[in-house]
Amino acid sequence: MPMRILLLAPFPPNPEAGHAGGVVLWRMIQDLAQWHQLDLICFVQNKEEQRAIETLAGHCSVVQTVLHSDSSVSSDFSLRPLQRARSLFLSQLPYNVWRLRSRPMFKAVKNAVEATHYDIVQVEFTPMGQYVDALAGHPRTVFREHDLAFVHFQRRVSTESKPWRRLYHYEQWRRMVRYELDVCRQFHKIIVPSPQAKSQLLAQAPNLDVEAVSFGVTLPETLAPAKTLETHRVLFVGAMGRPLNVESVLYFYRQIWPLIRADEPSVEFWIVGSQPPEHIRQLAQTDSSVRVTGFVDDLMSIYSQASVVVVPLLVGGGVVTKILDALALAKPVVTTSAANEGIGALSGQDLIVADEPDEFAKWVVGLLRDPALRARLGQSGRRLVKERFSWPRIIDQLEQIYVQLLNGT
Secondary structure (H helix, E strand, O other): OOOEEEEEEOOOOOOOOOOHHHHHHHHHHHHHOOOOEEEEEEEEOOHHHHHHHHHHOOOEEEEEEEEOOOOOOOOOOOOOHHHHHHHHHHOOOOHHHHOOOOHHHHHHHHHHHHHOOOOEEEEEOHHHHHHHHHOOOOOOEEEEOOEOHHHHHHHHHHHOOOHHHHHHHHHHHHHHHHHHHHHHOOOOEEEEOOHHHHHHHHHHOOOOOEEEOOOOEOOOOOOOOOOOOOOOEEEEEOOOOOHHHHHHHHHHHHHHHHHHHHHOOOOEEEEEOOOOOHHHHHHHHHOOOEEEEEOOOOHHHHHHOOOEEEEOOOOOOEOOHHHHHHHHOOOOEEEOHHHHOOOOOOEOOOEEEOOOHHHHHHHHHHHHHOHHHHHHHHHHHHHHHHHHOEHHHHHHHHHHHHHHHHHOO
């Protein structure tokens, strides 16, 4: 049954976005638009992002943007310290929510809901939940949390080594718990990316109506043949403007990479992703075994040259799309329990989970030396993504939720 759906997002969906969130949203819109009429309201922070909206032509009937200079996806702790300090004194909201508080956005959402009959209003990402107040009592609202922010901050408190940062993250966790649960109670349906996230949310608020629907991945019908190189390449892909990715790369480089190099001196570590900070770029300038590319247009070529993909995230809390992207391309992945939590892949069958540096290094070296094991893991991982994370499956789950809301069930 065709529906008219309003989507709210904190940034423009774009297949060329330098972060997973923008790509995931664009793919969802592309598939939903085949059957439904979509309108979109989102933030843009500059003219370049405004031009990116052109990619939505033919998918959305209406696209409305709100200019907001502080809507960057990057939440690096070192950015905007004065803004962070102001938020502590001027509001009880978490910083990542407060910085996206906008009267023009509130007005745009309120006007759209009052002027147009929407079957469903779907709000994407935790900070956008604050605009539930602008939905004017719409009877069918969906809040899609791409991860549970309060879980993220709780884990940052436990892993942060510097006392003053630990105190800051504790305050952000305290605010986020209050904000996130309050907002969730105002929506008719909450969508989280994994059964684990559903259990974590219901443990805090048992009366919420929560469904677990993951992100989708586009699987290429045919895989490009792996390129034979003289030197093995270990690959990390991720938006490097995000502190979790920076921390993961530094952890891998400082504690795991020396162990790998001791056994495989000719191996290279490629760090691929937009907006790498200067201290990440410096790694390539001081160590000839490291390559830092920044944003690349052709990720498929980068993946085809990789022997092993590493995802050494220390803090999880959601579905890590960089793992799904690598598995979809039949690449062997070595990761951590935290990163695999929302995916639930089987270690030793679909990928490798290793939480200690020496264990992580041992598995990377083993995969570099065993092409048959690389191929077996790659094929099993790709099969997992096809069965559980393909876009047709995800879109079908979303549509079932929409129908239930329309039927009042």
